[in-house]
Amino acid sequence: MTSLLSIIALGFFLGMRHATDPDHVIAVTTIVARHRTVKHASLIGALWGAGHTVTIIVVGGAILLLGWVIPARVGLSMEFSVAVMLILLGIMNLTGFLQWINGRASRSGARADDSQAESCGTSGHGHDHAGAHTSIGWFDRHFGSFGLYQVIRPLVIGIVHGLAGSAAVALLVLATIRDPKWAFLYLLVFGVGTIAGMMVITAAIGLPFVYAGKTSARLSAVLRYSSGLLSLGFGLFLAYQLGFVGGLFRGQANWNPH
Secondary structure: OHHHHHHHHHHHHHHHHHOOOHHHHHHHHHHHOOOOOHHHHHHHHHHHHHHHHHHHHHHHHHHHHHOOOOOHHHHHHHHHHHHHHHHHHHHHHHHOHHHHHHHHHHHHHHHHHHHHHHHHHHHOOOHHHHHOOOHHHHHHHHHOOOOHHHHHHHHHHHHHHHHHHHHHHHHHHHHHOOOHHHHHHHHHHHHHHHHHHHHHHHHHHHHHHHHHHHHOHHHHHHHHHHHHHHHHHHHHHHHHHHHHHOOOOOOOOOOOOO
16 A cells, blocks of 8 residues: 555655656646636647656556667657647747737637527527536537637647657566566556646746736737747757767767657
């Protein structure tokens, strides 16, 4: 019983610690920069953590249970995908492409809401008032502006980060926990800790963006573009480290999961 509690506690707190890795924080910062409420920022963190956990469990579980061995070049490529993603996020923030997509999504959602309102109005049965008291109505009121694109984006980013970190986490578990059953449990609890940690981090990151959005449009723009520059710069640095120092684009690939 003591060993089980130790595994659960260790996995949870190391998962929260894992959420603070620089590439994770930079990636979610570029996303949070576009949102105006701490609630949405926390939801972004939860979605990112969910995507990360899915990949950790699938890939890490396969390494633990099936004995997968990831070649050095494949491992470097998985980590390189994080660099590419950071570069793309930075460019999209700097060019305002995300704002264009969000604007189109908001306009489409507004048109759909207008059409639905007209349809409900002609029916004359007060269906909209009844729906407002359901759980779906509650979700729509609180997260109605959080469209499909905003849901998919942090999920995909979390999945990519999970690809880069799954091998390192699985190898760490293998070195300390010999029983596959407990090792898999560790991965699951690690994922839960990552979700919790990322929710806290994104909420904290979201506070200055929310404040800037309410006080100064210029300050909000400066923070948003700064996050884009940070993401672009770190992504280019990571790409160089993996591509040339790590040997992904050279003859000898040198990959040490960490």
